[in-house]
Amino acid sequence: MGVNKKTALVLGATGLIGKALVKTLSENGYYQKVHLLVRRPIEIESDICEVHIVDFDELHKYHELFQVTDVFCCLGTTIKAAKTKEAFRKVDYEYPIEAAKLAKENGTEKYLIVSSMGADTKSLFFYSRVKGEVEETLSNLDIPSLHIFRPSLLLGKREEFRLGEKLAEKASGVLNKIMIGPMRPYRGIQARKVAAAMAVVAQSNKKGKHIYLSHEIDSMVGFSV
Ligand SMILES: NC(=O)c1ccc[n+]([C@@H]2O[C@H](COP(=O)([O-])OP(=O)(O)OC[C@H]3O[C@@H](n4cnc5c(N)ncnc54)[C@H](OP(=O)(O)O)[C@@H]3O)[C@@H](O)[C@H]2O)c1
Structure with a gap:
């Protein structure tokens, strides 16, 4: 596939990672069209992006x-925003899986998804369990080229105020400096770095399933945190 001939679809384009990703895909010259599936109207300054307001329950x-x-796929919610475990699971499990099935049916080459550090079907934490489950189901779909990103705490400017994450972000400014050696994977990571890494991986020819841990994502792209 030549430069400027690729097409993409982004779910979660209005999120912290999603927004950064859309900017990168719009500017990196590899795509002729990027479809953004969103649930509310958004302003976007890009000739190649097409916004589609969709019902995620009817993908x-x-x-x-x-x-x-x-x-x-950069979709995700919090238990606080979703209010129930079922509603959380819809966004973090059901929508990504439905999207992956549709992608596979349509012969999509690559499926790239943001999961999370600690994703584990056996985790004691509901959030990490759902992330583990989405990864497991995706793996069983036999997608030709599956890329799973597992960032730690995301750093970056959010529209929505999340107290816990804000405090953790403040602490990570100090902690990141002393988190070296075996602690390195736990450092917070800029959301735009995760987006940049996704865009880089999308240009690789790697087949099969690949998981990228937070420190691996961090070292994949050049700019500093
Ligand atoms: N926050 C962290 O520190 C952290 C750490 C590790 C991994 N992660 C994971 O990384 C991923 C991306 O995180 P992020 O912070 O960039 O996400 P975010 O800013 O919260 O954005 C989430 C995206 O999902 C969409 N979304 C949420 N609920 C939806 C619903 N019911 N129907 C349709 N779309 C919905 C949002 O759309 P709207 O804008 O319309 O709400 C938005 O585009 C998530 O899977 C998250 O679990 C986060």
Whole structure:
């Protein structure tokens, strides 16, 4: 596939990672079209991005939009925002899985998803368990080229105020400096770094399943935190 011939679809384009990713994909010159599936109107300054307001409970209705080379999933919510475990699971498990099935049916080459550090089907924590489950189900779908990113605490400017994450972000300014050696994987990471790493991996020819831990994502891209 030549430069400027690829097409992409992004889920979660309005999020911290998603926004940075859309900017990168719009500017890196590899894509001729990027479809953004969102649930509310957004302003976007890009000639190649096309915004589609969709009902995420009915993703199959938009299956033709999944005829792209790369699908990026940056969806996610919090228990606080979702209010129930079921609603959380919808966003962090059901939508990504439905999207992956549609991508596979349409012959998409790559599926790239943001999971999380600690993703584990056997975790005591609901959040980490759901992340583990989404990874496991994706692995069983036999997607030709599956890329799972497991960042630690995301750093960056959010529209929404999240007290816990804000405090953790402040602490990570100090902690990141002393988290060396075996502690390095636990350092906070800039959301835009995760987005940049996703864009880099999307240009690789790697087949099969690949998992990227936070410190690996961190060292994949050049700019500093
Ligand atoms: N926060 C952290 O420190 C952290 C650490 C490790 C991993 N992660 C994971 O990284 C991923 C991306 O995180 P982020 O902080 O960039 O996410 P974010 O800023 O919270 O954005 C989440 C995206 O998902 C969309 N979304 C949420 N609920 C939805 C719903 N019910 N229907 C449709 N779309 C919905 C949001 O759309 P709207 O803008 O319309 O709400 C937004 O585009 C998530 O999977 C998260 O679990 C986060």
